[in-house]
Amino acid sequence: MVLGAQAQDVTGDPAAGQRKAAMCIGCHGIPNYRASFPEVHQVPMISGQGAKYIAAALNGYRSGERRHPTMRGVAGSLTDQDIADLSAYYASHPPAASTAAAAAPSEQVAELLKRGNCMSCHGENLNKPIDGSYPKLAGQHADYLFVALKAYQGGNGRNTGRGNAIMAGMAKPYNAAELKAMADHIAALPGDLRTVTQGRFR
Structure with missing residues (x-):
């Protein structure tokens, strides 16, 4: 998604973001926490x-391009400054x-990744995106990656699916x-992502 000029101009403050993260840590601050919509999967490491x-x-x-009722509710309550601080x-x-x-991918997975041209956006070992608006994928939970890729193929209702046209074109074939084979391989790659637990929940 391309951010609006106003959102791009907002400078984030990590300390302020930490104070605002209470709505996030109930899912993203618990190792191996699982969501149940649209199917059971681990919430992504952010x-x-x-x-x-x-x-x-x-x-x-917030805009509805990504259709997920819980995250829509959370993001819909955030200002541009909140988003910048949390980010x-x-x-x-x-x-x-x-x-x-x-680990080297299997011959099958190597061909699938090549067909999707995945490294052209997500970078070396899928952990060095060529643009900051693209995610790091390496080491992300396999079941989440699988659900996310399916979401780009389109949802079955107003609460599922993602509207990114580029990823839709990549995922649909x-x-x-x-x-699943791609998600399993990507999850096994070493990367930067992890879950940071919060002291109040330990």
């Missing part, structure tokens, strides 16, 4: 994600510590088994 991408995602939920806060978390090398 600590270590780029601020520009987090802002783009929140704006997508800065989660982007400020140090990346996950990992010394593992990226794949069947469910192919999406």
